[in-house]
Structures are given as C-alpha cells and as structure tokens.
Amino acid sequence: MLMQALTWPRSIKRLIVVTLDVGLGLLAMWLAFSLRLDTLHWPEDLQWRVYLLGPLMALPIFVHLGLYRAIFRYNGITALLTTGRAVATYGALLLTLLLVAKWEGVPRSVGILQPLILLLFIGASRALGWLWLSGRTGNAPHRLLIYGAGTAGAQTAAGLAGARQYALRGFVDDDPYKTGSSINGALVYAPAALAELVRREGITDVLLALPSASHERRRDIIKNLGELPVRIRTLPSLTDLASGRVSVTDFQDLDIIDLLGRAPVDPNQELLERNLRGSVVLVTGAGGSIGSELCRQILRARPAKLMLVDHSEYALYSIHHELQAVVQAQQGSDDAASCTLVPLLANVTDEARMARICREHLPSSIYHAAAYKHVPMVEANPAEGIFNNVFGTLSAVRAALECGARHFVLISTDKAVHPTNVMGASKRIAELVLQAISACDPPPFGPEGCGTHVPRHHPTRFCMVRFGNVLGSSGSVIPLFRRQITAGGPVTVTHPEVTRYFMTIPEAAQLVLQAGAMAEGGDLFLLDMGEPIRIVDLARRMVALSGLTVRDEQHPGGDIAIEFTGLRPGEKLYEELLIGDHPLSTAHPRILRAREEHAPWEGMQATLEALRRATLADDTAAIKALLRQLVPGYQPSGPASP
Numbered sequence: 139m140l141m142q143a144l145t146w147p148r149s150i151k152r153l154i155v156v157t158l159d160v161g162l163g164l165l166a167m168w169l170a171f172s173l174r175l176d177t178l179h180w181p182e183d184l185q186w187r188v189y190l191l192g193p194l195m196a197l198p199i200f201v202h203l204g205l206y207r208a209i210f211r212y213n214g215i216t217a218l219l220t221t222g223r224a225v226a227t228y229g230a231l232l233l234t235l236l237l238v239a240k241w242e243g244v245p246r247s248v249g250i251l252q253p254l255i256l257l258l259f260i261g262a263s264r265a266l267g268w269l270w271l272s273g274r275t276g277n278a279p280h281r282l283l284i285y286g287a288g289t290a291g292a293q294t295a296a297g298l299a300g301a302r303q304y305a306l307r308g309f310v311d312d313d314p315y316k317t318g319s320s321i322n323g324a325l326v327y328a329p330a331a332l333a334e335l336v337r338r339e340g341i342t343d344v345l346l347a348l349p350s351a352s353h354e355r356r357r358d359i360i361k362n363l364g365e366l367p368v369r370i371r372t373l374p375s376l377t378d379l380a381s382g383r384v385s386v387t388d389f390q391d392l393d394i395i396d397l398l399g400r401a402p403v404d405p406n407q408e409l410l411e412r413n414l415r416g417s418v419v420l421v422t423g424a425g426g427s428i429g430s431e432l433c434r435q436i437l438r439a440r441p442a443k444l445m446l447v448d449h450s451e452y453a454l455y456s457i458h459h460e461l462q463a464v465v466q467a468q469q470g471s472d473d474a475a476s477c478t479l480v481p482l483l484a485n486v487t488d489e490a491r492m493a494r495i496c497r498e499h500l501p502s503s504i505y506h507a508a509a510y511k512h513v514p515m516v517e518a519n520p521a522e523g524i525f526n527n528v529f530g531t532l533s534a535v536r537a538a539l540e541c542g543a544r545h546f547v548l549i550s551t552d553k554a555v556h557p558t559n560v561m562g563a564s565k566r567i568a569e570l571v572l573q574a575i576s577a578c579d580p581p582p583f584g585p586e587g588c589g590t591h592v593p594r595h596h597p598t599r600f601c602m603v604r605f606g607n608v609l610g611s612s613g614s615v616i617p618l619f620r621r622q623i624t625a626g627g628p629v630t631v632t633h634p635e636v637t638r639y640f641m642t643i644p645e646a647a648q649l650v651l652q653a654g655a656m657a658e659g660g661d662l663f664l665l666d667m668g669e670p671i672r673i674v675d676l677a678r679r680m681v682a683l684s685g686l687t688v689r690d691e692q693h694p695g696g697d698i699a700i701e702f703t704g705l706r707p708g709e710k711l712y713e714e715l716l717i718g719d720h721p722l723s724t725a726h727p728r729i730l731r732a733r734e735e736h737a738p739w740e741g742m743q744a745t746l747e748a749l750r751r752a753t754l755a756d757d758t759a760a761i762k763a764l765l766r767q768l769v770p771g772y773q774p775s776g777p778a779s780p
Contacts, residue, residue, distance in 0.1 A: 162259040200224050233249030332362070336367070369683070403726075414503065418443040420496070422504070422508035447508070449483065486508045505650070506534050531572075535572065552639060558774060609640050639668070
C-alpha cells in the first residue's frame with residue numbers, strides 16, 4: 139500500500155490532502171461549538187454559514203502559502219512553520235469576520251477555538267503522514283547509532299528524517315554532560331553502554347560523526363568498537379562537507395588511514411615546493427596510483443608546467459581530465475591556475491620519444507614512477523618487466539641528462555632489497571644505474587644535443603626513494619578484500635605469516651616530493667613506514683569493521699572465511715627497506731638516508747647491454763643469470779621460500 143501511494147500522481151495526492159483538510163476543518167468547527175456550548179452540537183440557522191465559510195476562507199490561504207506543494211515524507215521544521223503561519227492567517231480572518239458580523243447564535247470565541255483545534259489536527263495529520271511515508275512505522279533494514287552528539291551528529295540525524303533505510307536508535311558521546319539528553323527524540327548514551335545498547339537494540343551500524351576528531355581519537359574509538367558485531371561507517375571530512383561535494387548523509391566506509399592505524403606527519407611546505415614552484419615538472423607513469431597522486435600534489439605546489447607521461451590512453455585521459463578541472467576551478471583565485479598541463483602519450487622505453495619530449499619542454503624536475511610493479515605478473519613476463527623497469531629507467535635518465543634536468547627522482551620499492559623476484563631485481567638494477575651515473579664526473583650523457591641552457595659541469599641530481607606497499611593502490615589488497623567481503627567471502631591471504639609495510643598513497647607521495655627536495659646526488663632515501671602489518675590481521679580488521687565476523691575453527695558460525703592460498707612465485711614472507719644497517723636521519727622525521735655500495739658505471743655497461751639483448755630475445759634463463767651478476771643477493775625463490 140505504501141509503495142502504491144508513493145507512485146500516485148501529484149494531482150491525486152493533493153486532492154486527497156485538500157479533502158482531508160476540509161474534513162478536519164469541519165470537525166474542528168464542530169468541536170469548537172461543542173466545547174463552547176458545553177454540549178454535542180448540531181448547527182442551526184446562521185451557524186451553517188460559519189461551517190461553510192471556514193473551508194472557503196482557509197483553502198485559498200493554504201494554497202497561497204504552499205501547504206500543498208510540500209512533500210510529506212520530507213517535511214521538516216520549515217513545513218511546520220508554514221502550516222502555523224497559514225492557520226494563524228486564517229484564524230485572524232475568521233475571528234475578524236465573527237466580530238464584525240455578530241451573527242446570532244455564533245459565539246465569538248469560536249473564532250479562536252476552531253483555528254487552534256484545526257492547527258492541532260493539521261499538524262497531527264502531517265506528522266502521521268510523514269511517519270507512514272518515511273517508513274518510521276515499519277522496520278528499517280539498518281538500526282543506527284551515531285557516535286558524536288555534536289553539530290555533525292545532530293545534522294546527520296536531521297538529514298536521516300526521510301531515509302527509510304536507517305532507524306536512528308540513539309547517540310553515543312564521551313561528554314558526560316550530554317549523557318541522558320536527547321536530540322530529535324533520540325537519547326544520548328555513554329560509551330560504556332555501547333555493548334549493551336548494541337545487543338538490546340539490535341544495532342547494525344555505527345556512524346562516526348566526528349569529522350574534526352584527531353586520528354588518535356578515531357583510532358581509539360574504532361578499537362573499542364572492533365569487538366562489536368556492527369558495521370562502522372564515517373562521515374566525509376570537513377573539507378568535503380564545506381566544498382558541497384557531499385552532505386552529512388553521505389556515509390562512507392572507514393578511510394584507509396583508519397585501517398592503517400597511524401597518523402601521517404604534517405608535510406614541510408618549504409620542502410614540498412622547493413623543486414616545484416614555478417618550475418617545469420615531468421611525471422612518468424602519471425596515470426598510475428603513485429604517479430597520479432604525485433601529479434595532484436605537484437599541482438598544489440604551483441609549477442609553471444606539469445607534463446603527464448603515460449603509455450595508457452585511458453589512465454592519461456583520467457588524470458589529465460581531473461587536474462584540468464582543478465585548474466579551471468581555481469582560475470583567477472590561485473597561482474595553480476597558471477599551470478600548463480601537457481598530457482603526453484609515451485612509453486618510457488622509447489628513447490627517441492622521451493628525448494624529444496625533454497628537448498621540447500626542458501623539464502627541471504623529473505619524477506619517474508612508470509614501472510611494472512605486480513610481482514607475479516612480472517615473474518610470469520620477465521623480459522617485459524626488465525625492459526620496462528630497467529631500460530625504461532635508463533631511457534628516462536638519458537633524456538634527463540641530455541636536456542639538463544636539475545632533479546631526477548626514482549620511485550623504488552622495498553622489494554629491491556635482497557630480491558627474490560624479477561620485479562624486485564629490476565628495481566634494484568634501476569637504483570644501481572642511478573647510483574653509478576651519479577658517481578660519474580662528467581656524466582656519461584650530456585646536454586650537447588639540447589642546446590647550451592645548462593653547462594656541462596652542472597649534472598642532474600639523481601635520487602631514489604624506497605618504500606613498501608601503499609594502501610588502496612591498484613595492486614593493493616585493500617580493494618581486493620573489500621570486493622571479497624562484499625561478495626560474502628572468502629577473503630584470500632597467501633600465507634598466515636606474510637607481513638608487509640604499509641603507507642597511504644597521499645602520505646607516500648608527500649614524502650617522495652620532500653625527499654627529492656633534499657637530494658644532493660646519488661641519494662637513496664627510505665620512508666619510515668612504521669611497524670609492519672600481518673596481512674591476515676588486516677583482513678580480520680576489515681571483516682570486523684564491516685560488521686561481520688570471521689568464520690574459523692573457533693567460530694564456525696562466522697560470516698566470512700579466510701583462506702590461505704600459498705605464497706605466489708617470487709613472493710617473500712617479509713619485506714625489508716635497508717641493505718645493511720644504520721640509516722642516517724634527515725630533516726624530516728619519516729625520511730631516512732641510506733648509503734649502499736654499488737658498482738661503477740663502467741663495470742655495469744657490458745652486463746646491461748647483455749641484459750638488453752636477452753630481454754629482446756625473451757631468453758628467461760639468460761635474463762636470470764644476468765640478474766645474478768648485476769644484483770648481489772638476488773636469489774630467485776619458489777612459491778614457498780621466504
């Protein structure tokens with residue numbers, strides 16, 4: 139019946155409401171006479187005029203003030219005030235008429251009693267209609283608690299007034315002075331009552347309405363909620379709310395940083411802008427997870443020109459379209475609006491194309507993020523992985539030196555340390571290439587073919603930034619686990635002891651930019667990624683925060699099973715960030731500097747050329763033999779080796 143009523147034409151709905159109001163007006167008039175005369179009333183003589191004039195006077199006023207334009211299931215305080223104003227206007231006219239006409243048998247007080255009773259009737263009818271149409275009289279699929287009884291919590295409760303899928307059962311707040319009070323009819327409880335409240339009320343969802351809370355505070359709350367069988371959601375950030383992109387009813391899954399369990403350090407703005415402001419900057423792999431975030435943050439640093447290089451047309455289109463919208467939105471209000479965006483379809487292994495790009499645009503800073511990074515995929519395609527990761531890097535390095543770029547930053551990985559897979563070995567060779575070329579004086583490639591804008595004695599400052607997994611990237615376990623949980627499981631983990639370092643993409647990109655600004659030439663920077671996290675623990679945390687339970691031997695009735703599939707080819711149980719010991723501190727608390735041994739460029743050239751021939755011939759055996767020569771410590775592993 140409810141769904142059928144919602145599909146009726148607006149004209150039918152309005153006719154029903156008008157008929158209802160006429161009936162309520164007549165009933166209110168009868169009650170007014172009955173109360174005034176102290177007996178059940180039957181109209182006589184001139185009293186009929188008042189019964190008929192009431193609706194005739196009220197309806198035009200109600201129509202003019204918009205009572206019949208309101209949608210019942212979205213009614214709020216504005217609709218209530220409009221109803222009061224309409225009835226008050228009608229009551230004033232009715233009382234004036236009765237005072238002037240002085241009809242016999244019609245008490246003047248009816249002009250006061252009838253409008254008051256009518257206001258009560260109309261208000262009650264609207265409230266009942268709202269309750270019925272908004273589903274408040276039924277069972278909503280989600281029973282909700284709001285954690286935070288502040289402004290955001292109250293606005294969220296008001297925004298839920300017409301939401302049929304949520305039934306608000308109360309608020310939770312740490313402030314003891316709020317405990318026992320109510321907001322929109324919902325009580326405020328202390329955090330200590332959460333477990334009992336969840337059990338008694340059958341709570342399915344807890345919404346964190348704490349957009350300005352510190353990360354530490356949110357982490358503590360999430361930890362306390364972790365043992366309860368509820369799904370934890372959150373409101374958008376204050377920035378998103380203020381921008382108008384989202385509203386207080388746009389609930390979100392917990393941010394990845396809440397799963398990571400640590401707060402990022404505020405960036406050093408001077409370091410962020412040092413090599414970027416007013417400069418020409420080139421990013422390879424601009425459409426990838428790290429490359430696209432580097433582009434976003436570089437744009438905020440106000441470069442003169444930002445060159446986006448990627449071999450994927452769709453990835454390049456996506457990031458260029460996104461950044462172009464940012465530039466246009468800031469037009470005339472920010473220096474970033476003067477930045478020229480240049481999308482360039484190119485493969486970094488194409489030396490001629492990369493050289494032409496750099497000759498034409500003369501970048502002063504290059505961030506080389508283009509790489510094949512998926513370990514099993516590169517292990518299955520070693521020639522392509524080596525050609526892209528090693529010789530693509532060498533191509534970009536040659537172009538940087540020949541056009542006189544001042545800074546070159548290589549995005550590296552923890553898998554380059556004691557590698558057991560082709561991907562890690564390829565990234566270690568890329569590091570060794572940069573270290574070896576940095577030690578050459580003069581460098582092996584120069585600016586002869588690019589004009590004389592940079593003197594020969596001013597070589598490019600090369601540096602490498604090594605870090606572990608980033609949460610939420612295209613190859614991260616986070617989106618995989620979310621899809622598996624949504625599908626009902628199982629969640630797949632390769633090994634119960636597999637452990638990884640994790641960092642969010644924005645934090646990693648910020649630190650890369652700041653590390654590059656500290657480079658002196660040949661530097662290898664390590665990002666402090668905190669404590670490593672067991673993948674199975676991350677999976678369990680994600681299941682719990684989704685309001686579900688893990689199904690295992692101890693809990694056979696759980697919702698989501700976790701299955702162990704075995705280590706993949708080339709995968710290690712544990713990753714490392716440092717070859718050797720004693721990293722050096724830098725000006726940033728989360729950026730360390732390492733000094734690692736490397737071979738001279740002259741000693742690498744012949745082996746690199748042999749590796750190039752092996753990759754072009756797709757000779758896997760030769761490739762792995764040459765990797766052992768180039769990368770000390772490279773030990774190809776089987777699926778079960780750590």
